[in-house]
Amino acid sequence: MAEAWQFLLRRPDLLSGWTLQHLYIILVANGISLIIAVALGIWITGRGREKIADVVLYLSDIIMTIPSLAMFGFLMPLFAALGLKSYGFGVAVTALVLYGLLPVIRNTYTAIKEVDPAVVEAGRGMGMSELQILTRIKLPLATPVIMAGLRNAVVINIGIAAIAAMIGAGGLGVPIFRGLRNLRMDLIITGAVALTLLAWAADGLLGLLERWLTPEGLKRARKR
């Protein structure tokens, strides 16, 4: 522990560099993932798409069960075959985008499906277009649940992103793996503690965001 502290005092720039790198990977990956997942989650709630919804949810479920090392193992040759750089940032972000899909797709899908049909019928009966029903009713009501899915995805991905250091993506995995190779406990502890704190912080902040984005009317409904 003391060694880790010493290391930190000596090279604070290194730790902040790894942390920022880590955050950057997560931000890009979960940002892309969020957009795809929400769009897909909304799309599969459409009338007559029940079959497609089943397939999409099943596939994203399967993705979640692929171990992360195996995922990199699949993606690297694929990138190489496509003539892309087969290691580093690109591969890491692609894997994390895939891992980030399921929690958000599933939450978007269920939250929208669970909007009270009477509420939707009232909107439609008063002359709201399908787009207005989506943006003014379904999405605001689904937002807390979608946010919970995002929070879940981010926390999972913060862990997986550490492993991505093995394929040269940088981030807080770097000190841990370097420490493991050279038996440098100070590096391992620094990396591990920073990684954990980052996951907790992200969880907490996204929790606050979730609460902030929850419509006031729903908060009051929950209090009863």
Added chain:
Amino acid sequence: MIRLEEVTKVYPDGTEAVRGVTLQVAKGEFCVLLGPSGCGKTTTLKMINRLIPLSSGRITVDGVDIYKVDPNDLRRGIGYAIQEIGLFPHMTVGENIATVPRLLRWPKERIRRRVEELLELVGLVPPEEFSKKYPAELSGGQRQRVGVARALGADPPILLMDEPFGAIDPITRERLQDEFLRIQAEIKKTIVFVTHDINEAVKLGDRIALMREGRLVQYATPAELLAHPKDGFVRDFVGADRTLKALRLLRVREVMEEKPPTVEASKPLAEARERLERLGVNFLPVVDREGRFLGWLNRTNLRPEGRVAEVMTPYSVLATPDTPLNEALSLMFESAVGNLAVVDGEGRLRGLLTFRRLHEVLRESYREEGQG
């Protein structure tokens, strides 16, 4: 005006929910679609605002085929309220009521005024307070009122209502029905109202369309429906106590004895005794100098000396000329003297409702029932 011509609905699974219904609702008329569960009321209603597409036939609103207009424009001009209400839980009461005005892009100030006006109309006062609440903070009855206010949002000439008072306790339901009748008297909308409750239909409707298995069986005024049910189905559906239901259609003013004999409170009892004896009655209504009703003078309470005011029994129940006869009947059972005094808004005695008069009315309607 709403016209349905040979309207038919066959669902994709083959269910024939509505079969050749033809029916017309005049401007300002309150039409009730009545019938047992599953007879096609909701389907019929939702075809009018195109929530359910027609299989065949034609529906026109003010002479225009509803399939000639954009469905969203059509619906913004037709108020819609359902049993489940479907208030938007993430919007305030004010925002809920403003739904259609917003869709129609009314100016903010006009919307605000309209919301207040509607909240007052449905009795959610003070409006500034209710407008800021969320649906979760309201009682069932209050929510239903908001549902009605929201349906009236942009002052549409037509209202479609699907069992809007169905999920409420009986007492609140009665009150909402009364309030709604008062509102309708004020706003005169063309209304199509779905219910499976014959009492509600009789109470609210100008005309009742009784449906069975997708077909329109009888389309008539409540009085006609009760007095002359077209066939056994209608007779069974309206029930054995048709006569009592028919009472609901009559108002006290139609059967009360007008200008009944009275006695003034300040008169000496000797004079009152003479009057009772001359009229051959046991009770007389007591009024003040301005003709306001005070109570009853009972023959058994007479004393040789004093004035009427000293021995009078103050009244316990009253009716107004607009009280429905069924309510008046139960009030009469509460009244100490059996007769019911009918007073106007200023408390002046307008008439008396007596058991003798009520008996005559009942006998008349029994005779009609015998013929029907």
